[in-house]
Amino acid sequence: MAVVSVQQVSKVYGHRFSLVNALNNISFDIEPGEFVGIMGPSGAGKTTLLNMIATIDRPTHGQVIIKDQVVSRMREAKLANFRRQDLGFIFQDFNLLDSLTVRENMLLPLALDKLSVPVIEKRLDKVSRVLGISSLLDRYPDEVSIGQRQRVACGRAMITNPTLLLADEPTGSLDSKSATELLQYLTVINRQEKTTILLVTHDAFTASYCRRILFIKDGQLFSEIVRNGDRQQFFNQIIDMQATIGGGGRFNAVTPNR
Amino acid sequence: MLLHLTVRNAINHARDYAAYVIACVAAIVVYFCFTSIQTAPIFKHLKMVGESFAFDRMIQVAGLIILLFAAFFLAYANLFFIKKRRREIGVLSVIGVTKFQISLLFFFESLIIGVIALIIGLLFGILFSKLFAMLLLRMMGIAVAMPFLISWRAIEQTTVTFGSLFLLTGFLNSTLIYRYQLVTLLQPSAVSRKVRRPNWLTYLWGIIAPALIVSGYYLADQTLVLMPNLERHYGFGIDLVYLLAILLFEIIGTLAFFQAYTQIWLQLERHWKRLYYRGTHLLNVTNLSFRFKKNAKMLWMITILSAVTITALGSAAMIYTYGQDTLRQNIPADLIYTQSQKAAVDKILTQYHVRPVSQTVSSFKLVDARFKVNTPLTREGIKMDGAAVIMPLSQYNQVMAQQFNLPATKLAKNTVVTIINLPLTMMKMPRKAGAGMSPDKAGIPLQLDQSGLAGLRIVHIRKLFPNGADMFFEGGLNVIVANDAEYQQVQATSVDQIYAVQFSAAQQKQKQLMRDLFRLSKKPKQQDYLIMHKKAGQPHYEIKTTSQRLEALSRQSVLLKKPNRDIANANFGFYMYVAIFIALIFMLATGSIIMLKQLSEAQEEILQYKTLKKIGMSDSEIKRTIYFQILMLFLLPIILGSMHAFFAIRLLGLFLDNPGLQLAYIVCGLFIIIYFVFYLITANIYNRIVNAPLNSEVFY
Numbered sequence: 001m002a003v004v005s006v007q008q009v010s011k012v013y014g015h016r017f018s019l020v021n022a023l024n025n026i027s028f029d030i031e032p033g034e035f036v037g038i039m040g041p042s043g044a045g046k047t048t049l050l051n052m053i054a055t056i057d058r059p060t061h062g063q064v065i066i067k068d069q070v071v072s073r074m075r076e077a078k079l080a081n082f083r084r085q086d087l088g089f090i091f092q093d094f095n096l097l098d099s100l101t102v103r104e105n106m107l108l109p110l111a112l113d114k115l116s117v118p119v120i121e122k123r124l125d126k127v128s129r130v131l132g133i134s135s136l137l138d139r140y141p142d143e144v145s146i147g148q149r150q151r152v153a154c155g156r157a158m159i160t161n162p163t164l165l166l167a168d169e170p171t172g173s174l175d176s177k178s179a180t181e182l183l184q185y186l187t188v189i190n191r192q193e194k195t196t197i198l199l200v201t202h203d204a205f206t207a208s209y210c211r212r213i214l215f216i217k218d219g220q221l222f223s224e225i226v227r228n229g230d231r232q233q234f235f236n237q238i239i240d241m242q243a244t245i246g247g248g249g250r251f252n253a254v255t256p257n258r
Numbered sequence: 259m260l261l262h263l264t265v266r267n268a269i270n271h272a273r274d275y276a277a278y279v280i281a282c283v284a285a286i287v288v289y290f291c292f293t294s295i296q297t298a299p300i301f302k303h304l305k306m307v308g309e310s311f312a313f314d315r316m317i318q319v320a321g322l323i324i325l326l327f328a329a330f331f332l333a334y335a336n337l338f339f340i341k342k343r344r345r346e347i348g349v350l351s352v353i354g355v356t357k358f359q360i361s362l363l364f365f366f367e368s369l370i371i372g373v374i375a376l377i378i379g380l381l382f383g384i385l386f387s388k389l390f391a392m393l394l395l396r397m398m399g400i401a402v403a404m405p406f407l408i409s410w411r412a413i414e415q416t417t418v419t420f421g422s423l424f425l426l427t428g429f430l431n432s433t434l435i436y437r438y439q440l441v442t443l444l445q446p447s448a449v450s451r452k453v454r455r456p457n458w459l460t461y462l463w464g465i466i467a468p469a470l471i472v473s474g475y476y477l478a479d480q481t482l483v484l485m486p487n488l489e490r491h492y493g494f495g496i497d498l499v500y501l502l503a504i505l506l507f508e509i510i511g512t513l514a515f516f517q518a519y520t521q522i523w524l525q526l527e528r529h530w531k532r533l534y535y536r537g538t539h540l541l542n543v544t545n546l547s548f549r550f551k552k553n554a555k556m557l558w559m560i561t562i563l564s565a566v567t568i569t570a571l572g573s574a575a576m577i578y579t580y581g582q583d584t585l586r587q588n589i590p591a592d593l594i595y596t597q598s599q600k601a602a603v604d605k606i607l608t609q610y611h612v613r614p615v616s617q618t619v620s621s622f623k624l625v626d627a628r629f630k631v632n633t634p635l636t637r638e639g640i641k642m643d644g645a646a647v648i649m650p651l652s653q654y655n656q657v658m659a660q661q662f663n664l665p666a667t668k669l670a671k672n673t674v675v676t677i678i679n680l681p682l683t684m685m686k687m688p689r690k691a692g693a694g695m696s697p698d699k700a701g702i703p704l705q706l707d708q709s710g711l712a713g714l715r716i717v718h719i720r721k722l723f724p725n726g727a728d729m730f731f732e733g734g735l736n737v738i739v740a741n742d743a744e745y746q747q748v749q750a751t752s753v754d755q756i757y758a759v760q761f762s763a764a765q766q767k768q769k770q771l772m773r774d775l776f777r778l779s780k781k782p783k784q785q786d787y788l789i790m791h792k793k794a795g796q797p798h799y800e801i802k803t804t805s806q807r808l809e810a811l812s813r814q815s816v817l818l819k820k821p822n823r824d825i826a827n828a829n830f831g832f833y834m835y836v837a838i839f840i841a842l843i844f845m846l847a848t849g850s851i852i853m854l855k856q857l858s859e860a861q862e863e864i865l866q867y868k869t870l871k872k873i874g875m876s877d878s879e880i881k882r883t884i885y886f887q888i889l890m891l892f893l894l895p896i897i898l899g900s901m902h903a904f905f906a907i908r909l910l911g912l913f914l915d916n917p918g919l920q921l922a923y924i925v926c927g928l929f930i931i932i933y934f935v936f937y938l939i940t941a942n943i944y945n946r947i948v949n950a951p952l953n954s955e956v957f958y
Contacts, residue, residue: 056872056952076951077876084874095869099544109873111535120535156873 002029002065003163003196004053009062009072011048011219022048023059024219030164030198035190037210038200039238041245045219046200047168053198054087054166055079067163084109088157088165092172094149096141096156103137106155113160127155130192131185147178151185158189165189167199171206183209204242208235217245265370279375281335281850285328286379286420287386288843292317292324294387294412295394320836324843329423331847336368336427338854340434342861347435361432368431372424376417383416384408398831456521463518470511471898477504478905481912504909508902512561515898516554521547538883541870545887549859556855557895560848564899565906567844568929572907572922574837578830579921580914585819585826588726590661591618591758592766593775594817596729598786598803600757602778603816610771614759620657620724622649623750624788624799627738628705629716631678642678645788645799646736648706649724650745657724657758667718669741674704675718677737679727704738708748714740725756728814731788735811752800766820779816786815841929849936852895856888856940860947867948880949885941892937896930 011023022045030036040046051057052064055071064072067086074082096105103124110120128134131151136144141152150170157165167186171179187209189195201207208231215222222245227234295317350360387409456464477484477500488496524547528534534543550557593614595603607614627646630639654675655666667675701715716738723730723737730737740748765771784803788811791798802808867880907922 054872077878080871080874080876080879082874083872087874089872091869091872095865095872097541097544097866097869099548100540104540104544107535108540108870111540112537112875112879114537117531117535 001032003032003034003067004030004198005065006049006053007063007065009049009052009059009064011045011052011057012060021219023052025062026216026219026221027062028214028221028224030196032196033190033194035187035197035209035211036199037207037213038198038216039202039204039207039213039242040216040222041202044216046202046216048219049216050166050168050198050200053164054089055083084112085160086163088160088162090150090153090157090165090167090170092169094141094153094173096149096153098141100140101137102133102139102141102144102152105141105152106137106159109156109160123159123161127159130189131155145178147174147181150174150178150182154182154185154189158193158195161193161195163196165195165197167197169201169203170199171201171203176205179206204235204238207238208232213238213241215241215245275339275371278335278339279371279378281846282332282372282375282420283379283382284846285331285843286376286416287383288839288846289321289324289328289419290380290383290412290416291387291390292321292839293415294383294409295391316832316836320840323840325419327843327847328420331843331850332423332427333430334847334851335854336431337434338858340364340431341858344438347438357436361435364435365428365432368428369424372421372428376420376424379420380413380416383412387412394831394835396831397835398828456518456525460518460521463514464522467511467514467519470507471515474504474507474511475901475905477507478909481909501909508565509562512898512902513554513558516550516557516561516894520550520554520894524550538875538879538886541883542886545883546890549887549891552859553855553891556851557891560852561895561899561902563844563848564896564929564933565902567841567848568900568903568926569906569910570837571841571925571929572903572919573910574834575922575925576907576911576914576919578834579919581826581830585823587722588728589817589819589822590724590726591817592761592819593759594725594729595757595759596786596813596815597755597757598784598801599778599782599815602783603757603775606771606774606778609774610768612761612765612768612771614765615762616660616760618657618660618758619755620649620653620758621753621755622647622737623745623748624648624752624754624801625738625748625750626707626799627736629676629702631680631702631719633680640680642736645731645790646676646738647730648738648740648745648748648750650742651739652742654724654739658722660760661724661758662722664722667739669717669739671741672713672744673701673715673717673741674744675720675739676704676716677720677723677739679721679723679736706738706748711744711747714744725758726817728817729756731811731813735788751798754801772818772820775816775818776821779814779818782815784815785812787812845929845932849933852892853936853940853943856891856944857947860944864948864950868952871949871952877949881945884945884948888941888944889937892933892940896933900926900930 006029007027009023009026010021013020013022026049038046038049048057052059052072053066055064055074059072062072063070066082069082071079071082097108100108106127107120107124110123124137125134128137131154133144133148133151133155136148136152141149144152150173154170157167170186171182174182183206186197186199190197197210199206199210207213208227210227212224212226214224223241225234225237225241347360350363351357355363481500485497485500488500524543527543534540593603625646625648626644627648628641628643630641632639651667651669658664659666669675701717702719704714704716706714784805785807787802787804787808789800789802789808791800802810867875870880871877903926907919911919
């Protein structure tokens with residue numbers, strides 16, 4: 001049973017005279033416990049697709065179903081609750097609140113849920129241990145390193161035990177060392193906590209940590225590759241696919257849509 | 259080309275500038291209305307009514323205050339809008355427009371905006387000025403039909419004043435552009451919202467702040483007890499120091515309150531996890547502690563300004579009440595006259611065929627009396643020796659019932675009531691037993707040099723004179739009310755009678771009658787004088803009536819209520835009007851400053867709220883925290899400000915013999931309500947800025 005089911009989703013932006021088809025009839029499913037990546041060149045509609053799944057935006061046609069609920073038709077008030085309890089977000093520039101300490105940033109979603117103090121502290125303790133930021137809890141975001149900041153954002157996203165963890169270019173602002181670290185943590189979360197992760201990126205290295213990758217081009221699903229062997233091999237596959245999308249790859253792959 | 263760009267710019271930013279234009283228009287309307295009363299033809303009416311008030315002077319000073327605040331307010335609003343457009347300046351620089359051209363652009367743009375604001379402002383001003391003039395006349399109690407007139411002088415004055423103001427701001431803007439650096443222009447200003455843990459100095463100030471404020475209030479409240487004590491030790495010079503100390507305590511205390519106390523309070527709240535980790539409270543507390551820190555000086559200034567405004571309004575209302583009270587006490591009937599004027603008054607009344615609605619006659623005798631009144635000023639109390647008036651209880655009760663609606667007083671044998679003219683502050687506070695005597699059951703012994711009336715005691719001391727204090731020789735003569743039987747025993751050479759008359763409303767409207775009576779009251783043919791012959795042992799008093807001036811105590815022998823009331827109304831109405839105008843411009847300035855500051859901060863917080871929304875805060879939750887935070891920012895200054903004003907008004911009231919403060923409170927309440935409207939508008943706009951739907955790509 002799929003956690004996320006995207007069914008014939010299209011999105012049209014813009015004015016009457018300059019319509020942009022950001023997404024064009026996209027369908028796919030994500031099973032529980034998967035680590036899925038979405039890749040594609042700039043302007044392919046990655047972020048639009050993520051926004052649809054994240055309930056931030058609504059599709060023009062089609063529907064998005066998460067946990068048997070048609071979120072693309074949910075009321076805005078109900079959506080807020082849904083986002084808080086079932087979705088977790090990691091942004092490219094972390095979007096931590098700099099007036100709150102690391103601890104407060106992480107427990108904010110739980111506080112909004114009005115959970116009791118012992119429950120909040122238990123979850124906080126667990127998540128910060130998993131992410132290795134227990135010693136930073138009383139610092140402010142600008143007092144920790146960039147990599148640690150993204151881990152805090154990650155902690156904020158997963159503290160509610162979300163059904164789905166969404167990451168929009170999570171390594172985009174990180175140096176390679178912090179990026180590797182973060183991706184390893186994400187892998188750990190995916191394995192240990194069985195959290196479903198959906199990650200959007202255009203970086204092949206980041207994408208190589210996923211188990212399955214959907215490629216999007218010009219608003220359409222271009223192809224899909226699944227990791228079978230080790231990461232290095234998967235990485236090469238991704239590079240090839242990127243080249244193919246860019247126009248004529250090493251293997252001159254024929255696209256399934258053609 | 260540049261001109262074209264200027265025009266296009268002004269049109270493109272019409273929405274941005276709408277708020278600024280409205281602000282300018284408001285300032286212009288207020289200023290215009292104020293100057294137009296100075297130049298309009300009704301001014302002549304005003305001069306006729308008020309005999310001797312410093313009308314010109316006062317209007318000039320008030321006009322200056324209004325202008326200063328309008329200028330300050332304009333400069334502030336202008337700065338806000340320039341800041342808002344930093345990006346635009348940056349973009350223009352990048353595409354190669356020189357700074358000189360940009361500054362020229364901004365200069366012309368502010369001129370265009372100024373001209374538009376001036377035209378709209380003048381139009382509204384002309385419309386409103388009549389309304390305000392009518393309000394003024396109404397407040398002054400003058401019934402004059404006002405023609406709709408356009409005061410050209412006011413238009414000229416407003417145009418010149420605000421024209422130069424706009425030129426000045428335009429100039430200011432163009433110099434400002436030279437000071438910007440390109441890098442900072444294009445990057446959104448990043449402010450760290452991190453709040454440091456308060457250090458020991460903050461803790462110290464945080465504790466001192468409420469202590470200072472409360473002790474200032476205590477000093478203000480206990481003035482009557484503490485001040486005489488200090489005066490005894492240090493002389494009367496201490497009074498000023500005392501009042502300055504209160505002022506200083508409040509000013510410093512308020513600053514420390516916003517700088518330190520709020521921080522510590524919010525820091526404490528962070529430790530209370532049950533509450534702190536609950537819903538949006540966490541956000542409220544951290545955001546507020548950041549905002550209080552950032553805006554401490556502004557909030558302090560707003561507090562002081564609103565305290566001053568409320569105090570000014572409140573005291574104008576208080577003075578108005580005081581004036582009405584004094585008038586009612588001093589001329590308690592429509593017409594009051596003495597025996598000596600009876601013939602003259604009767605002649606006028608018969609001439610106009612006027613039969614008064616009612617007439618009361620009371621008689622009194624002049625005697626020599628000695629007693630002491632308890633006072634906080636000296637240990638010995640105040641000696642009251644000399645001439646006094648004695649009148650019978652029955653007549654006193656009748657007069658008091660008629661003039662003040664007071665219930666009848668009952669007196670036991672050998673007890674009396676005295677009415678003396680001392681400020682309440684000088685006699686109310688009873689001192690410790692032994693020093694002086696207080697009017698308790700035993701009473702103050704009263705010595706009259708009369709045979710058979712030895713053991714008289716004063717059981718009540720009052721301030722309300724029957725027929726008004728002015729009837730009793732400069733108001734300095736004490737009145738003693740005795741039982742009728744005892745009054746009969748009093749031997750005095752001089753017996754006088756006072757007549758009090760009530761007119762009907764129609765009679766009061768007879769202008770000719772009133773004019774003649776007024777003339778008589780101003781210049782009676784005969785003046786009454788109190789003459790004292792001092793024979794061996796016993797003084798002997800006599801009331802002498804003569805047309806010549808004498809060097810002796812005199813009195814008002816005819817009191818007429820209506821014209822006096824009209825003049826007083828006109829005066830107080832005018833003061834009130836000026837106070838309201840000043841309050842209006844203060845309020846406009848303070849309200850808009852908070853509002854603009856909040857709205858400019860809203861731009862910086864869009865990202866924060868967007869994030870919060872993405873992690874699952876609902877629209878209504880965000881709206882609630884925004885309304886709460888802004889309420890706190892508006893509420894604290896206004897609460898503190900009104901508390902300051904409350905004590906200030908009470909302190910001022912002490913010096914005016916505690917007049918009724920109802921009107922003062924009503925006026926202040928109105929002020930607070932208007933302030934609340936400012937809050938609602940600000941919160942609404944703020945909410946619209948930060949709480950936009952997630953998928954809408956709106957740039958601010």
